[in-house]
Amino acid sequence: MKVPSSRNLKILCFLLVLYSACNTTMNITTLPYNNDLKKVQLDAISFQTVSLKSIPAPYYKDYSGHTEPAYKNYKNYDRFGFRDVFLEVVSKALKDTVLKIMVLTPKHFDSPYDAFAFLSNKQIAALHFNKDENFRKWMDIIFEKNYERLKKDKEEGLFQRQPELNPNPQFMLVLGQGEFSQKWVNSGMMVDERPYENTGAYLYKNAPQQYNKAKITREKQRYLKKYIDTSGAYQDPVVVTGHFNDFIKARKLVPNTPTNNKTTYKKFEQDTGFQFPKELKILLSGHNGVPTTGFLTADEILTEWQNWKTIYDDWMLADLKGNNLPDGQKTLGMYTNPYWIPFFSTSGGNFIALDYAPGSQGTSGQIIAFGADEQKIRFIAKDLSDFLAQLSKGDAILDTGF
Template identity: 55%
Template sequence: MNLQSIPYNNQLKKVKFKDIAFHIVSFEEIPKPYFKDNSHHKSATARHYKSYDTMGFRDLLLDQLSSSLKNKVLKLFIITPKSEGLPYDAFAYLSNKEIVGIQFENKGNFKLWMDLIFEKQYQKLEEYKNNGQFEKQAELNPNPQFMLTLGKGQFSQNWVNSGMLIDIKPYENTGAFLHKEAPKQYNEVKIAKEKQNYLKKYIKTNSDHLDEDHLQKLFVEYIDKKNLKPNAPKNNENIYKDFESLANYKFPQELKTLLTTHNGIENSGFLTAEHIVTEWKNWKEIYDDVNWMLIDLTGNSQPDGRKTVGMYTNPYWVPFYSTGEGNFIAIDYAPGSKGKSGQIIAFGADETKIRFIAENMIDFLQQLTAGNDVLNNGFEK
């Protein structure tokens, strides 16, 4: 389908609604509204609960539209008609940073889905009309429209041109509206730069020199004292190279030293080299994800004094020990202003505070061997 599109740039802000060329789209293959498959639930009540699969419809619509446009649709706005029989106006944000104006025909299974999705909004509107709300509040529009926003992880409805204090007006200053509401992926370079600029003042990938012989001796003592059974070590050079090609800094020497002694330890949180790199990649994927902006990464994570940085995750933490449920002990190469490169910290799914654990790996092993509750360092006493 060869459609006229609008490039995403600063000129977009000047575009008026009347300037946009809309293209009629009809999907005959859209199925009738169907129920979500709950057969996999353990609960009999849940298995028999019937709810329409609106998320399945969202994914199906986005996939079919992407196929028609020959470009992935990242985000889609659908606005209900101004009057009965008119089409649904829509705006599709494409992965090539262009926007297409679309009109969906007001008929068939597509209309059935729209009526179902906006059912509560229509009911609320009818309630307002019946209780005289529009007479009480003259600033309200008795004939508003509604807008559906679809995208990965997105499914929301809003009132349009309603006259309410918080209002959405896509027909006024349309270009500015489309520019403001663009998907985060359109600004991925800016988002990545914002994260890196925040982190760069903390990054120190050269930690203090550690006595490797002493470190290895301590580790052997720890294994013997705890009567642990390490798996035989193996050559991890390819794994280290893989890490270094992605991280742009050396695989921690402390971990290389420990990994000359083991390849995983039964009944212990120590990870193999492969698991270390896998977990590091998993957390880096979250950090790199455009949907995780800097404010999201820092908004709910607290520093431990000034020793650590309050951030959900970043690529300068190398997890080497699992405490379970997605939580880890890591070597920290982005310490706070009062911290040191190579210090040991705790972070993870349940760690709202990035806890300072130990000064370095030797300190960590000494406390672990002594039976200190080192894993819980940083919690309020």
């Protein structure tokens, strides 16, 4: 008999999980997300039990396709795979998408896991999860380091020296799209979570960003408003075309034949609210992609803009500004914004882009580098023709800032 591969077994397991979840739906009493929620105390909340028997047993992440031989047999539990399956199972049980869920370890040995699930309809469900074997194993794996640290603190006498600390705290796992974090609960430490005190107010404060999407959108737009300038830089078509041809000749490349991009330009303008950059139209009159280079087609430019716009919409302003630096005052220190138009890929999720939201000392239509590895939003060139002129002389301009 042929034994299924580990990959096929995993897929089969996921399908069984989803099938089981679809057949265990139930009616759940929920709390509406509004100002009255702030007044709700723990004893007024009704917890209801959801079965997690369909959660798969712990499994390792599949590195068999990794390009580095050293990684092919690497053993590491697939925590993010668990997160996605777990959210799907609970979403099916609650008949709504779970945007975020907080799972707390049991208060006592014979207690269930408490959880608070934030649903897409702005309702919050208070849940109990029993210690179903596979789910418990995942929790033990995820909180292993927390338990080890707690054990070490006890052995070193921390709680005798600081009696204000709780020697038996709980731990919290917070899961959501793009989120996987662990926190200490009722530990007595300065950095501490207390979901059982003023529970409604705690839930209100820790609701997912999607609950306040309109407010978050206004905040980001207010910040960007003074920088937005979609006029672009004047570009002489003859100069732009000349520099592009110099690049093609220097590299002995053959661009794909230009195509009619009117439909894509119209779609871009509908999605962005401003016209497709005229300087990029000049560039695209000379190619529809250039094999072995990072030049994007019109369709790819639109797709990448849409991908980065999704990130911009999902993140709060503080997150967008949290880890990226400006290049002097020429650029904005943001991870992304809708007024950067990527037209050249430097690989690995990094791009060269036209900047329609320059810093106070920058100009509309300047060329910048941004992306997954660009910790500084680098100023590259004053305009497209300047960028092409530099590119025709070598690739140094494309180096990422990582």
